[in-house]
Amino acid sequence: MPIVSIDADRLNTLLGKTHPTETLSDALEQIGCDVEDVVAIDRYRCPNCAALVEASLGAETVKVCSVCGHTQEESFAKVDAVTVIRLDLLAARPDLFDIGGLARALKGYLGETRGLPRYEVGPAALVVEVEGSTADVRPYIRCAVVRVPPLDDATLATLMKMQENLHWGVGRDRKLASIGVYDLDRVKGPVRYTTLEPDTHPFEPLGMPGRPMTGRQILTEHPKGVAYAHLLAELPRYPALIDADGQVLSMPPIINGDASRVQVGSRNLFIDVTGISDAAAAHSLHMLVSSLIELGGHAFAVEVRQIAGETLVTPDLTPKSTVIELARAKQWLGLPLDADSLTDALERMRVDVRPLDAGRTSFEVTYPRFRGDIRHMVDLFEDLAIGFGYANIVPAQIPSMTVSVARPEEARSEMVRAGLLGLGYTEIMSLPLTTEADHFEKLRLPVPARYPRVANPKLKALTVVRSHLMTGVLQALHENRRRPMPIRLFEMDNVIRLADGGRNGIAEDRNLCFADVGPDAGYAVARATLDAMLRELGLVAKYEAIEHPTFTTGRVARFTTGTAVQGVIGEVHPEVVVGFGLEYPISLVEMTVSPVDF
Amino acid sequence: MPGPILTEAALTVWRALEGGPADVAELVARTGLDQSQITVVANDGEAGGFIEVETRPRDEVDADAAAPIGDALPERRAARLLSKAGGAMAMAEFVAAAQAAGLAINEVFKWGGARGWIKRDKSGVTLLAQDFEAEQPDEAAVRKSLAGQRFLDEQGGDPEPVRKLLASRDDLAKLRKRTQRILRLTDAARAALAAGVEVRRERNQLTSEDFRSGAWRHTTLRPYDVTLAAADVSPAKLHPVRKIIEQTRRAFLELGFEEVVSPTAEVAFWNFDALFQPQDHPARDMQDTFYMADPARAALPAADVVRAVKRAHEDGGDTGSTGWGYTWHEERARPVVLRTHTTAATIQALARHPQPPYKAFCVGWTYRNETLSYKHLPVFHQVDGIVIDEHANLATLLGVLEAFYRKMGFEKVKFKPAFYPYTEPSVDVMVYMESRKRWIEMGGSGIFRPEVTEPLGCKHPVLAWGLGIERLAMMRLGFNDIRELYQGGLEIVEGVPLCR
Incomplete structure (x- = not known):
């Protein structure tokens, strides 16, 4: 999860109060944020783009700009140190990604400003014309203009971070939607959303004034271009925003032009969100504009002239509403609620509540448009519970009686474990994913044409879901080879095998593998243990000599019991012993203890 | 007397x-x-x-490893070379001859000098003594030691020259005090x-x-010194993770839960779709989930269940939800994955048994497509529990969680809001760890969304929670590297006493 650092003093400024940092971090936890820690952090200035860059925890220099990617040998200049509350971003709540959104939530939770935040959108301040060629590359665009008090360091840094976090949380790393922000005073409208040939129209990308690059050059040479090249590489033409002077403003979703970049002092922001998901583009825009309004901005509309001719006026910050019922809320939450406490708790969460009937049993709840997480009444019940305060909930007990039932394979496994511990075998556990080399080849087994095989492991060789436990046990013997002999180990766990007609095409068994290594290990030792175990389970085995590549011929048998319990017992082949780095005889039993019925 | x-x-x-x-x-x-x-x-x-x-005090001549003696002594062989050459050689000449004879030059000078046989200076190498073939005192000592007289004082003769000669010459014999x-x-x-x-x-x-x-x-x-330490032995024991698993199972069983299982290789429908996870959700990416090449696809459950889940995703169906607003595809629900959570098991228990009261839990391996690190494994254990009850609500969820975590040995439990995709509200459980003197986030929980329960025929709120077993094991037993748990080293088992 990305982490965002919130400057405590600045948060207090936005709240218009001076809360102790602890009060702020407690309140953030109470509304559901994951507070990592509260720390002092140094801030540096990027000499290239003038952005404020936070040092990593414990770092004493900053040499890479997190905004423009500028890298240099010596450290940037240190600006100041601030106390920050570090939060893990909540993927489900992009409205809590930034200081503006958090201030909005805390104003309600701490009681200063309750109910719905009202966001006005002023008349259209810009026109964006969408050209037909974008339909096949990146079809959706939504825009806004926001007038802000002259941007200071901190707000600029927040804006950059917000953009980055929304790319992560809503834009699916710029794939679904990506945001561009420009200094409107350096853009001449109307703006065209169009596409360009990869090798024409060079422009100076952000952070590289004086170095014009074509689209293709950016994808192969610019660090951001290389990082996101996969989003455009296959396309014949690349999306671009161009202003009335023919200036390339940006190449979404990769990078903006340097000439129109936002900087300290900018007062008019033009924001575009392009994407392949209209919902994600709209959501990103609402989130960003709402937060900028919280930071003192005023939003103005942009007329987006669609290909088909109609005009879309964005952003649309009209609140949404839904109906909730008091009775359902009480049932769902088990809290002592009435109309007043319900209203009170919800208003703390920055929504408006209006009773729909005289008896105040159902209510219309109006919530901000950016709350894309609300799809059902129960989503507002969660807000209601948070507004009520989790700490105020009195845990209650469920009165109904139910009878416990354990799985049959577990009951049998418990017996087996007790028996083996009594015989001096220690339990090991090993991972159920392994490799063909370890699972088959090292045991002198042919790699089967078909086995339960993983398609896409990050660790390339990790394709085998185990069908026996011998690998883990032999690896454990190897791991303990420097200990005094003998060593006695066992593992008991599920193994899977392909079974056409079985659930999902597989069958599972609870297997047991136990092994002895040492000068006296051998068939007789294993056999004695096995017979004892079977006796304890009330079973009698029949043994039959077999050939098995993992074992020495003449010292290996298959055994059956007339039940699902069956397996193989023998002295491990010397080649296998040596292959696992051991130099004493090993005797081993692999058996099915119980089938697992789903 | x-x-x-x-x-x-x-x-x-x-x-x-x-x-x-x-x-x-x-x-x-x-x-x-x-x-x-x-x-x-x-x-x-x-x-x-x-x-x-x-x-x-006495000196023992330990000549068990004696190698050069008699004709093998390098300084004697060098003396012979010099003697044959008339008693003196130029340095270069001598070095060449000695090397040809396989002699280490520095040893020749060191030991030849110590015996007073060989001298080197600017003029070259000179033989100083003619009696170099006679048995030397240290040679005599070695010979006698090998014959059984190991102590200098029982060998007769003057011990001083022997001590001097053997003091630093370990390759011949060791003098032991x-x-x-x-x-x-x-x-x-x-x-x-x-x-x-x-x-x-x-x-x-x-x-x-x-x-x-x-x-x-x-x-x-014979009386013993009863205060002395005895041999170090350890009983055969269960693996520490097994201990935690068994403790967890016991907690659930004592609370009246039915233990349930589900296949390791699970159809995406039960792992994702039934939990209202949209089909384009990043957790379903190849990046995060292990997909099976064989078996690659599996059958879906009964058509009415599939239809109800499809509608919940698309427009909410009868659940009162807006749904996700996209077209749900049966094909995308068919791939077989290694289950990413044990909720895949409890959700199927719910589908089998939608009527209250019912409680079920599942402990087992779960899989995430990660590489190995000290913090993460691609495979780990989870436990999940559900409660279907007419009285299921947020307050009773906290009550059940308190009871469960008490049974797990945590006396102090508190709750904070969280946001999980298929529960609403969602709750994070924090437990106070005495050993660390701080609150630790231990597991997630919540009430299943109606989009999850209603398509499966369950009309009542369902409490659900889960936690990672390894994380608990690491916290409780003080391991720092999660990989150690499954490498097979017995110190992991021996290092955790039964009382922990």
């Missing part, structure tokens, strides 16, 4: 000493007792005033022997013959 009571061993030693003093090695040879037994007799005798023990202990009977002992002593039978261990014959009646077991 009555005579001393001797052990059989003491009497044997006393008798051996009657003829005169003897050292420990001699007594071992003569009595057949071992060194420790003789030491006990000596200490007891000294304490009683019956034996005097004299200690003498030893202490010789010579035992001598005192007059009191002789008098006691003459007057007659009482003999006591002493043993380390009684034999079954001793028990049968009654010999134990006049046998003393």
Whole structure:
């Protein structure tokens, strides 16, 4: 999860109060944020783009700009140190990604400003014309203009971070939607959303004034271009925003032009969100504009002239509403609620509540448009519970009686474990994913044409879901080879095998593998243990000599019991012993203890 | 005054000493007792005033590893070279000849110089002595040692040149500092022997013959120093993760839950779709989830269940939800994945048993497509529990969680809001860890969204929670590297006492 650092003093400024940092971090936890820690952090200035860059925890220099990617040998200049509350971003709540959104939530939770935040959108301040060629590359665009008090360091840094976090949380790393922000005073409208040939129209990308690059050059040479090249590489033409002077403003979703970049002092922001998901583009825009309004901005509309001719006026910050019922809320939450406490708790969460009937049993709840997480009444019940305060909930007990039932394979496994511990075998556990080399080849087994095989492991060789436990046990013997002999180990766990007609095409068994290594290990030792175990389970085995590549011929048998319990017992082949780095005889039993019925 | 009571061993030693003093090695040879037994007799005798023990330092010539001697001594071979060349050679000439003979030049100068045979200076290398073929004192010492006379003081001759020559020459023989202990009977002992002593039978261990014959009646077991440490042994034990799993199972069973399972290789429908996870959700990416190549696809459950889930995703169906607003595809629900959570098991228990009251839990391996690190494994255990009940709500969820975590050994539990995709509201459980003196986030929980439960025919709120077993094991048992748990090293098992 990305982490965002919130400057405590600045948060207090936005709240218009001076809360102790602890009060702020407690309140953030109470509304559901994951507070990592509260720390002092140094801030540096990027000499290239003038952005404020936070040092990593414990770092004493900053040499890479997190905004423009500028890298240099010596450290940037240190600006100041601030106390920050570090939060893990909540993927489900992009409205809590930034200081503006958090201030909005805390104003309600701490009681200063309750109910719905009202966001006005002023008349259209810009026109964006969408050209037909974008339909096949990146079809959706939504825009806004926001007038802000002259941007200071901190707000600029927040804006950059917000953009980055929304790319992560809503834009699916710029794939679904990506945001561009420009200094409107350096853009001449109307703006065209169009596409360009990869090798024409060079422009100076952000952070590289004086170095014009074509689209293709950016994808192969610019660090951001290389990082996101996969989003455009296959396309014949690349999306671009161009202003009335023919200036390339940006190449979404990769990078903006340097000439129109936002900087300290900018007062008019033009924001575009392009994407392949209209919902994600709209959501990103609402989130960003709402937060900028919280930071003192005023939003103005942009007329987006669609290909088909109609005009879309964005952003649309009209609140949404839904109906909730008091009775359902009480049932769902088990809290002592009435109309007043319900209203009170919800208003703390920055929504408006209006009773729909005289008896105040159902209510219309109006919530901000950016709350894309609300799809059902129960989503507002969660807000209601948070507004009520989790700490105020009195845990209650469920009165109904139910009878416990354990799985049959577990009951049998418990017996087996007790028996083996009594015989001096220690339990090991090993991972159920392994490799063909370890699972088959090292045991002198042919790699089967078909086995339960993983398609896409990050660790390339990790394709085998185990069908026996011998690998883990032999690896454990190897791991303990420097200990005094003998060593006695066992593992008991599920193994899977392909079974056409079985659930999902597989069958599972609870297997047991136990092994002895040492000068006296051998068939007789294993056999004695096995017979004892079977006796304890009330079973009698029949043994039959077999050939098995993992074992020495003449010292290996298959055994059956007339039940699902069956397996193989023998002295491990010397080649296998040596292959696992051991130099004493090993005797081993692999058996099915119980089938697992789903 | 009555005579001393001797052990059989003491009497044997006393008798051996009657003829005169003897050292420990001699007594071992003569009595057949071992060194420790003789030491006990000596200490007891000294304490009683019956034996005097004299200690003498002595040098043992340990020539067991002697290699160059006689014709093999490099300095002797070099002296022969010089002698043949008339007693002197230029440096370069000598070096060439010595190397051709396979001699290490630095050893030749070192040992040849020490013996006063060879000198080197600007003019070259000169032979100083002619008697270099005679046996040298250190050679004699090595020869005698190999013949059984290991101590310098018993070899005769002047020990000083030998000490000097062997002091730094480990390849020939090692000089070891030893202490010789010579035992001598005192007059009191002789008098006691003459007057007659009482003999006591002493043993380390009684034999079954001793028990049968009654010999134990006049046998003393040698006293031990009972404060000494014993051998280090460890009982055969369960793996620490198994202990936590069993504790978890017991907690659920004591609370009236039914234990359920589901396949390791699960159809995406049950792992994702049934939990209202949209089909384009990043967790379903190849990046995060193990997909099976074989079996690659599996059948979906009954058509009405599939239809209800499809509608919940698309427009909410009858659940009162807006749904996700996209077109749900059956094909995308068919791939087989390694289950990413044990909720895949509890959700199927819910589908089988949608009527309250019902409680179910599942413990088992879950899989995430990660590489190995000290913090993460691609496979780990989870436990999930669900409660279907007419009284299921947020307050009873907290009650159930409190009861469960108490059974898991956490007395102090608190709750904070969280945001999980298929529960609403969602709750994070924080437990107070005495050992770390802080609150730790232990697991997630919540009430299943209606989009999850209603398509499966369940009309009641369902409480659900889960936690990672390894994380709990690491926290509780103090491991720092999660990989250690499954590498098979027994120190992991031995290092966790049964009481933890």
